[in-house]
Amino acid sequence: MGKKEEGLNEEDFGVSPLREAALQMHEMYSELVRAGFTRRQSVTIVAHILATGVHEGMDEYGHIDDDDDKGDID
Numbered sequence: 001m002g003k004k005e006e007g008l009n010e011e012d013f014g015v016s017p018l019r020e021a022a023l024q025m026h027e028m029y030s031e032l033v034r035a036g037f038t039r040r041q042s043v044t045i046v047a048h049i050l051a052t053g054v055h056e057g058m059d060e061y062g063h064i065d066d067d068d069d070k071g072d073i074d
Contacts, residue, residue, distance in 0.1 A: 025050070
């Protein structure tokens with residue numbers, strides 16, 4: 001790791017969306033393994049969820065984009 005800038009630390013910037021997403025993916029993977037899936041199955045499931053979510057309207061922070069109201073009942 002490189003030398004940190006003096007006076008700056010991680011708390012100054014909060015949790016980045018990338019770090020939050022990585023933690024959620026790791027937690028999902030870990031729970032799948034704990035539930036009895038193999039490591040390969042777990043990573044495949046997480047990858048599938050990510051690929052599907054990206055193509056089905058998730059915003060840049062990994063939240064479902066509610067602007068797509070197809071099929072909603074008014």
